[in-house]
């Protein structure tokens with residue numbers, strides 16, 4: 001059944017159909033299309049456009065159509081251009097000509113916008129749940145190793161000691177921001193366009209607030225021309241997904257480096273690694289590499305949609321049919337990437353000895369400067385003095401901690417025997433007991449704060 005044949009002398013060319021049809025992918029919104037139509041049928045009855053008996057017949061028929069989808073025995077017919085056409089065609093087969101009354105005062109333009117928003121709200125909620133799983137895995141790793149030291153890096157150069165708990169939690173907060181971005185995308189989608197009809201608004205006295213309540217939207221759109229072409233919620237969802245991709249990519253990159261032979265700080269569980277067809281000894285972190293790689297796709301999907309949207313006049317244009325596959329793909333991508341990442345983090349083995357083995361004394365240079373500051377030296381001068389200490393150690397090819405007190409005192413008379421306390425990794429970590437700092441006690445507080453955020 002074609003919805004628009006009346007004014008055409010010829011039927012559509014096979015190629016046109018192939019090009020024009022969206023049923024292959026938008027059938028994914030069958031449930032939302034049924035939900036929207038059930039609300040619309042009742043809205044028409046409330047407005048006395050349909051009798052209650054007619055509306056009930058339509059609703060019963062729509063439920064039968066839904067059952068067919070549910071039981072996977074809905075048969076798509078040749079003329080079913082999209083999910084809206086398919087459901088209405090099947091409804092009319094089931095209930096007879098009253099089926100033709102369902103589309104009164106409605107257009108596929110406000111119908112598709114409504115269906116897609118309903119779908120997006122459900123899909124975004126699912127992604128939020130999946131992000132939460134990764135966050136939980138990070139928290140448990142952080143808790144297990146809240147006081148395990150490793151070198152902290154800037155510019156990928158040894159900087160200061162940090163704790164594993166602190167390091168892994170640095171990947172929790174970006175995901176927490178992602179959850180907020182996803183929530184913002186959900187709020188963006190949470191607006192009812194139904195009642196906008198093709199572009200000018202429906203000519204029947206439909207109570208749009210009733211429709212919004214029926215369908216669980218928190219507000220209704222205020223301009224019908226905008227409402228049928230507003231796809232900001234899709235861009236918002238894709239942006240949030242792309243940022244999740246970027247954050248998981250950074251975590252992956254760092255774990256790939258940490259799992260290399262040179263570092264050996266972590267070991268990715270065998271269940272999430274693959275081997276080489278040629279080199280028997282190889283164990284490759286493919287899951288992390290794929291995660292890093294898929295961030296490219298997620299970013300591309302956002303850019304693709306924005307380019308599609310940027311030249312469109314207001315109201316519906318068929319370009320808008322290009323809005324769905326990208327976000328379907330993004331959501332499907334994250335539906336595998338996020339659970340895999342949660343599992344990789346959950347099963348990640350931490351090699352504390354390897355990390356400790358990299359904690360050379362140079363990482364404590366800042367602590368040595370802080371020691372001098374506590375003796376009254378301005379920090380800039382202390383920085384300079386410690387620079388001289390580092391150089392003296394380098395000249396003799398030893399660590400700064402191996403210099404004798406007398407050597408240190410030659411550089412500054414502020415050094416005394418209590419200096420050895422400044423040369424301790426545990427002391428360095430414990431000193432950074434500020435909110436957001438790397439001290440084990442601060443990390444435990446951070447974990448509590450993270451838990452509170454997640455239950456908010």
Ligand code: ARG
Pocket residue numbers: 022026082108109112316318320321
């Ligand atoms: N399949 C279309 C889409 O996904 C539905 C809306 C079609 N509206 C129209 N006037 N051709 O955007």
